[in-house]
Amino acid sequence: MTQCATLVTTPFRGFGRLLGLDCRRTRLLWAVGICLGVFAGIFALAAGLGTAGLDPHLAVRNQAPSLAHPFGTDPLGRDMLTRTVRGLLLSLKVGLLASLVSSVLALVLGVASATFGRAVDAVVNWLVDIFMTIPHLVLLILISFAAGGGSRGVIVAVAFSHWPALTRIIRSEVLQLRGALYVRTARRLGRSHWEIARTHLLPHLLPQFLIGLILLFPHAILHEAALSFLGIGLSPHTPAVGILLSESMRHLSTGYWWLGILPGAALMLMVKCFDILGTNIDRLSDPRTAQE
């Protein structure tokens, strides 16, 4: 067994010791692995279940959760597990697209505002200010209306509204790096801009950027679900978690609790996984906390 430099105070015995749970670094790695496993599980479930559960089977309407239908069935006899997994998959896709677009926007704007002088900086700060003064949900409704509603509206709104916070982080990071002694020294030694960017800036920015990207996921997914829940965008036939929840509102008083509770819980689990993934990778990749 490898030696652990960072023993957790409460020692694990037996099986926990074997897995390395007495070591904080190994624990972080395990948490990352479990989260990745959950995502793989969603894909595997989606592939395994197919789309057969999306068709109505009126013979099996409104069934409570059982072995055949772990999440129960809805008033049209559709399998709620299949619909939930499809919804999660949709959320993953929208989340991926949104965090990619938003984080690239944040990178470009953040680097530009820190390097291209005062005027650019003022404009970018101005934009960030505007976007941060309007409540996020109101902004999402406005943008999705501007993009013409529908599923396109939701995707555009979620993709183009999550950049301000990350822009601020990247801007201050670049400003700090530019003032750092080793960067100034490298410049005095006659290194080109490109060389400085590649050897001194990028290794600092890349982890920040990637972790920012992962931590955008939960926000993007929750906002997509919120917009679908409000009825803005996605058509009522799409199996999205927000739509499932707003449908379940109509069957509240009949006591079919599983229609809303289980898909929502699944969504929350996925969101938490992204959160754990982001913060743990952050701790592992940062040399100051990696060996804690």
Place this chain on the structure above:
Amino acid sequence: MLSYILRRAAHLLTLLAAVSILCFGLVSLSPIDPVDAYVGADVFKVGPEQREKIAQRWGLDKPPVERFTAWAGNMLRGDFGTSAIFNEPVLDVIGKRFMVSLWLMSLAWVLSGLVGFALGVAAGAMEGTWIDTSIRFYAYLLAGTPTFWLGLLLLIIFSVKLQLTPICCAAPPGVLPGDVTFWQAVQHLLLPAATLSIVGISAVIMHTRQKMTQVMHSDYALFARAQGERTPGIVRHHAVRNVVLPAITLQFATLGELFGGSILAEQVFSYPGLGRATVEAGVRGDVPLLLGIVLVSAVFVFAGNTVADILYRVVDPRIGWERAA
């Protein structure tokens, strides 16, 4: 301080100007035809002449820049236009709806502040105990909970299973708004406000706990302990006084999230406030109302941030008023 407030006011005006230009631009980009959105299901009953009349009455036959100057000019005179879905001046709609939401938001705001603060202080004072662990777990769990799902959960438990609270709206069905008794209003307010405050609590807990542990590990806390002061005394005389003002400041800075949360909570509980109006304006393409709500909510958030900023400087004189923007 006076010059700070003046600068802040100037900042607000320029910000509002920028927000209106941006939003008007966004809305004019929209491929949704306002006449189509207004006509809705009656699309086959309305002939081309009628459509033209509607477009003319709304000024849609003019180019966007001319429309913007007309709209902005009216706005400066305090005329926000007429809401298409409510057929009332936008400011009246927003005013009425905002009063309804205000009760909901302020109750949730106060509740989440008080409960979150108490839990945060308890967790920080008893760092490392099971109480601390469970409070932290609770805060962590709630940090990612979708507001609307939580509302649904509360509805199922308290309204459907236990039948303690009404299932929707701000008043019992069939009762005129003027005849609603105080108790009925409170009963209808309870669940939406609880939903909103339970979600808001976790940030308050995390922040308060962090500040609390800082104070409990400080030199002056150690000195007090050396003089024979016990933990409750340290918490009362040293910790809480240092922690309460940053917590209030933070509470003012989160008005944007409160506003967004109220949109979702109002949708779950069919509560007829500003949040519902926002959703309806978005879904049914009521441009004047949507723009009005965007501007009003921006002022709301800006006011919260300004109060937070002022409090911050009043509490901590080291920061000063000069460099404030």
